[in-house]
Amino acid sequence: MGKTRRCARNHVKVEDDPFRSPYQRDRDRVLYSSAFRRLSGVAQVAAVNEQRVLHNRLTHSLKVAQLGRRLVQQLKHGESRDERELRKLAGVKADVVETAGLVHDIGHPPFGHIAEPVLDACLRRTDGLEGFEGNAQSFRIVTKLARRRTDYPGLDLTRATLDAMLKYPRPRPISAGDALGVPPWTDRRFGNKWGAYSSELRDFRWARKGARAEVRSANAILMDWADDITYATHDIEDYFRAGLIPLHDLRRDSSRIARHAHRRLGGMADFDAARFDAALKQVIKRFEMGITTSCWDTRQNRSAMNAITTMNLTECVGAVSLVAEPPYVTVEASCQYLVEALKELTWFYVIDRPSLAVMQKGQKRIVQSLYDRLRDCLAESPKSPRLPIQLRSLYRDLGHDSDFASAYARSSEAREARAVVDYICVLTEAQAVDLDERLSGRSHSSMFGAWFS
Structure with a gap:
């Protein structure tokens, strides 16, 4: 037993x-x-x-x-x-x-x-x-x-x-x-x-x-550090492969990358621009030593990327240590600057690109449209056949949640809003796009095989 x-x-x-x-x-x-x-x-x-x-x-x-x-x-x-x-x-x-x-x-x-x-x-x-x-x-x-x-x-x-x-x-x-x-x-x-x-x-x-x-x-500190390391390393691989980050020729943009980072990170307490610049130079040097061309698919570049990523991961894993003060775990500041320099390459070359900004504006519109339309349907009738079954279930469960009722004074508006947001957060992106098209009358799909019914 x-x-x-x-x-x-x-x-x-x-x-x-x-x-x-x-x-x-x-x-x-x-x-x-x-x-x-x-x-x-x-x-x-x-x-x-x-x-x-x-x-x-x-x-x-x-x-x-x-x-x-x-x-x-x-x-x-x-x-x-x-x-x-x-x-x-x-x-x-x-x-x-x-x-x-x-x-x-x-x-x-x-x-x-x-x-x-x-x-x-x-x-x-x-x-x-x-x-x-x-x-x-x-x-x-x-x-x-x-x-x-x-x-x-x-x-x-x-x-x-x-x-x-x-x-x-x-x-x-x-x-x-x-x-x-x-x-x-x-x-x-x-x-x-x-x-x-x-x-x-x-x-x-x-x-x-x-x-x-x-x-x-x-444990939370270790998870958060693992999150930072992972994000910093795999995004660079993705966008070099996509032709967006020129790892073979970062030096030409090094001054602009540094200035961009100083603007982005300058508001953080005790941010040291000189230490960041030194970490950025280290990152650029590592990539220059291995990445020879802009083409991802060469054997040389693929092997070099793997070696550089392994080097970065090994250094960052070794940066954690035990200390005598609670919560007893710390991370070397030098490696945190290294990870921030790696992240900055994605910020500079990808996240702030106009093409991504335009796409994200459309994505925001989809999320807003979904919220407004589903909220209207729910306010009209929680039992409306126009509502996806899972949304109806989420709304019903909130009515039996004593913690929710205590926190929000049994507000019907709070219940509707929370149910809709909870529902949006169980959707994949493809489902969100499809449901928005159906609710707005722009879908070419039929009623048969609808994934939400």
Whole structure:
């Protein structure tokens, strides 16, 4: 007979698998969830329907999870008594960091970050709602929206896993006086966003029991660092392959890249422009030594890219270490500047391109249109046959959610707005585009085989 544990939210006793730890079971539950599979249809930067083989949110999350496990293994190299004691105090666990990496982006709406300000504005127009945040939506999905059983919501993950996914362990500040001070940007203990809605405060407090207010756990620091490393390295590979980042000839743009970065990062506390410039020179030198032409598909360039990526990953994994102060994990500042220099190549050559900006403007319009049309249909009648079945279910479940009712005073407007946003955040990009076309009368599809009915 396995040990018993309790569900974070409803205190439902469940039996542990005697062949898996609770943290391994967390990982399996995330991997088998439809919310996780959906990430294959959500972009990292460019659209997932590109013909080139680019990373999407699913492949990104898999790499974050793998790298998070390697970071924990790096910390376990030291076998001195002090190091063993620090590891125990930090509570670092490979399975926990890996699961947090798998789940950290699970709440991203279609089209990724570009949709977040649209949904935030939509929710903040509704009295009582604090807006939208992708990290808070991820926490909401694993604690409320994802379903394994009919007798409790969410995936019933352990406290350690929930705490590890909280990159921003705080609710949204309700006043200027509650705003978090601006720590040094290389201080990985803190984040500048927020990570839980009022409707999930009970789960949030359970996950954070015993933790220092607003300070990330050691596992969360490792997951966040794995996220930064992964994003910085694989986007460069994608956009060199697509012909957008000239890795063979970065030196010609080095001054413009540096100025662009200074404008983008200059507002971060204690940002050192000289250290960034030195890291950028190091990045450019590494690529110059291996990448010889603009063509990705040569054997030389593919081998060189693999070697450079391995070098960057090895250096960044080795940058984590144990320290005597809570939460007992730190990351070398020099490697953080290296990762920021790698990220800047994507910002300079890709994210700020007019072609991407035009596409993102259209994506924002789709998300806004979906919200407005679905909200109108829901306000007209929650039982309307024009509503997708899953949206009706989300709306109905909110009526039985005591946490939601307590947080938002049983507001019908809040219930409608939250149900629509929750529904949009379970769509892939292809589904969002198709549903928008159907609702606006621009679709050439028939009623037969509709994916949402």
